[in-house]
Amino acid sequence: MASGWLILILGCFGQLSAMNVSIPSEELELQDRLLRVLARLRLEEQFNTLLIYGNECIFHSLLRHLVIPTVVVTSGSTDFDWNFSSSTLILSCAPEADREENPVTLMKLQRTRRLISLQNAVSTCESICHQYSLKEQHNVAIIKTNFDQSDIIYSCRFFQRPNHQEVHFFADQPIYIENFRNMHGAEIRTIPDYLTPRTMMYRDKKSGESRIMGYLANVLNTYAEKVNAKVRIENATKLGVKKASVGEILRGAQEELLDIGTALASSLQVKNMSFITYPYILTGYCLMIPVPAKLPYNQVYSMIVDTVVLSIIFALFCIFSLLIVYTQNLSWRNLTLANILLNDKSLRGLLGQSFPFPPNPSKHLKLIIFILCFASVMITTMYESYLQAYFTQPPSEPYIRSFRDIANFSIKVALSRIEANVLTSVNSTHFREISKDHLLILENWPEYLILRDSFNTSFIFPVSVDRWDCYEAQQKLFSEPAFYLSDLCFNKLMFFSLPVRKYLPHRHLFEDHMMRQHEFGLVAFWKTRSFYDMVQLGLASIRDYSQKRQTDGSLLLDDISWILKLYSMAIGISICCFILEISGCIKLWERLWRCQRLRRAQ
Template sequence: MCYQLIRVLCFVSSWRLGVINANFQYNLEHFPVLQNETANFSRGISDLIERIQTERAFVSYFLLRKHPADCVDEQLPTNFGLPFMQLNESERSYVRGTGSSFLLAILCLRQLNDKDFMLKFSADLQHIRTRRILVIHNKNLAQSTHSEIETFFRNCMQVKFLHVILVHRDFAETNIFHSFNQFPDLQVETRDLRATTPIYPNRLADVAKKKLRVLVDQIEPITMLYEIGDKLILEGYIGYFVKTFALRYNFVLWLPDEYESSIKRVISIEEIRQAARNDSIDLGASLSTPQKQENLHEYIYPVEFFQWLTMLPVEPHMETYYFFISIFTPTTLVGIFVITWCLCVVYVVQLKLKCQTLRWNRQFLLLVLMPWHLDLLRGLLNQSTDMRLNSATRRIIFILVFALGGALNNFFSTKMVNWLTLPPQKKPIKSFEDVTERNLQIQIAEPDIAEIKFYRGEQFWKKHAHSFKVVCRYDEFLGNIRNMDTRYGYLIDTLTWPIIAQRQMYFKHPLFRLSESLYYTKGSLLSLPISENSMYKDLLSEFVMRSRESGLLGYWYSRTFYTMVSIGRFNFTDLSTNQIHEMLTLKEFEWVWIAYAVGVGFSGLVFILECIWYYKV
């Protein structure tokens, strides 16, 4: 029985070894096939990447895969001749921040409908989603249906990929790859590597009437909308920029239906930025500063450098009666009095010495205090006199008095002529404290309060809030600027002021001036808001630089003034008032009468004191 058991065990062992040997032979037979397929795929991918490099160079790779086998060749990264970054499914990275963003992104997929993995890949490519992408599908071409490929490319559109090609496991044998064009709508393309056309054509060269969704702020002179029949016309400085950009790349400007009501009102920058964030629009036709925001990727290349200043009413001309105050200032009057008194005293002393009647008594003291000689004082008015100039001292004194009177008369006449020809203005406002002293207020729109606090700080606003008149609606604020009410000053930027200044050139005299001393920011950047991963961002930034370089931005700005006139935003009506210089009136001698009254009162007081002195002493 033991012998039979041994025979059974030997038979089973022999059969098991035979099966194992058969399986081993089977694997050995297919191993060269798998090895050849992997090697062929690697060579095909190398040829493809080499051609991509010749079309437009890149300096590194980014590879994402779940499993090494998803890339067909598990050793595929070792074939790269440039630096590469490799991530697995569980790892996350902000690829743009790890090095150069001029890269070729490679995604290895086992299933084309794996949308979650696609979203993870797009998150890694934050802010560089327009870079070229190579997707490797670990299945043969025949195993992928057209609907699967179309769904895959629709997912690419949703995450804002622009340049994507799809290759399969048998790419080396078929030389077939897929790409897509989303302009104006999704078109899946089946292409052959052996063709001479570019692997990644410039999809934005002509977008074939693709809708460019735009939201307009309607802040003058940046953008303005007006209706002609059933058509909306976009005008303004940035409006021309947006229209020219759309014309250059064959876009169709489109205002989304949910914003149709915006054509009658000003749109705040916060509303525009929110619309760009939730992908309701492609571009905000507005200018705002990126410096206030944490995410600079929501703006294109800066368009303008600007300052926020104050537009103040031109100081009014001084009334004519102020002439006497400005000419005969207290210092001037005291100087004339002292000089005349000294000359009169010298004259009196010389006269006493000549007559040998000089006595150091009370009479001489009163004579020194009141030395006025009427014949001598006539010289101040350049009048004739019957004084006896029989001594050299008297002649010198009279010549000095006469010269002083001539100089005073000439000075007075010259100042009077200059005053009547070009009346001087009041002292200009140079600080926010001066605004308060003049009982003037500066109008601002309520949304701009946050801007002032951002640039000048909370303490500045708390200190000077009483100097501002807050207007709730921006439309009303713009209307007040157009009306040019001189009872107020206005917060204004250096983009709007040249339009105001050009309008005032048609006035007889300007109503407002720009005050650089009352500022809110010495300088800041302005740019157009856009969605964070917009595929048009680089295109718009390049167009801004080319427009600035060619002088188009300057031309569009200069054209805006006449556009505003043509669409009725304002006209050439002279809002200034004529200032007619009338003849001198009694009111204009007000200060003269006051001075005369003071003199009469002082002389009466002296008379009373003299009487008291005479009768008491």
């Protein structure tokens, strides 16, 4: 049995020896050099998957020596989406072997390094690098058939002339470089939406050119400085409009009319994430509600009166009346409904007024009078404190607590047609809770922004939390805040991203730069400076838009109108009772009542 396995192993070695003998020594040398190239590339940047495009070539002869997963695409295009999370190296048997048409795979492998085998002298390195640059694939290197003798690799250089560089394999030079770390003054096309304070236009005094600033525009400006590029502001007429909105800038990115849009598209608007960057801002989308007006002074008296407290005071009044009636004669003989409800001592005592004290009172009556006086001090002090506090700072009218509460107020929610369409498309439940009668939808987007920036307290406005920060800074200059940010949010977790061209080759560098600005706190700093930048450019004023309450030095007659009305009513009732008592009507009613009782008793 052991001899049989030995014969089988020797036979396998014989076949391998025969195969090696059949391969020319030049090809073996080229294979050895290519394996060294792959080893060096793996040291420079780790990869764990190989993708080979094209028919049989020298790369296919390496398959039996490779120890990493390899995918061979002889047709030049994959039928599946390349969703592997692994890093990949692409080997092409010829410049025209890579005919990838799958958009998902193209985007996934756009930045992947490519090594091309040039087997004929028809194509030149110049034309090959230009051809791949048209497809916006710039990590390209080329080897020729005499690579085993020359050890020269031709690496494409996008911003250089000529557009390729000879790199000796044994020289200390990188084969692949990040071409877009220095763009040599190339232009980055953008179209701003000019929404303050994100993007604001101004004219540079030195150069006379139009420039943009703001906490969104600054990210693009600093990125252009970092990669040695220039921001070119395209005219909105390129999109067929006078002033571009977010939706139109998104359309411009999809049609490749711009590289990076200076606008913010929300996660509610965009379904295809290929045309937006990594989220720039994480924020909420809530309602900006006018601060409720202060109650007029004539309603303060009714505010300090609580039904429960009045019930407790009335119960104390009845208890004190009962105790006073009983302790005067230690008997219930004088206990009547009139002596309880119209007890002069108890009523005047609770109101903090003086009342006649009976001569030679008992200890029990003294104790009751003492408790009554203590209760009057507590009640009058409490109400006086409430009254003075509310006169100093009157309470506000009711706040809006839910979306359904909007229907109970004479105020409407003003929003643009774009926002209404987005909220309708995502089937927002909160938006459906607002009745149509309390909605004001403005077709013109700039008109809506002017209305919101004017702090018109006749409307409620939806606003993102990052935009509210600017409004809040502006309201610090007001005598009183005009609006407050409520907890009524259509979406508390919403991403805002920049529109970007789908196959932008330096997209990863821009996203890395954007996240670094957040990490260093520059975005937060720019946002805090937004309002002052607007004032500097004349886009905002320090005018007080709040409706300051006119206060006089003293109370007016209208402020105590309720007190006067109640006082007049009480005086009228007292006069009527006095007239009835003088005219003897009460005694007459008492006689009639006694006669009726006698008749019933008989």
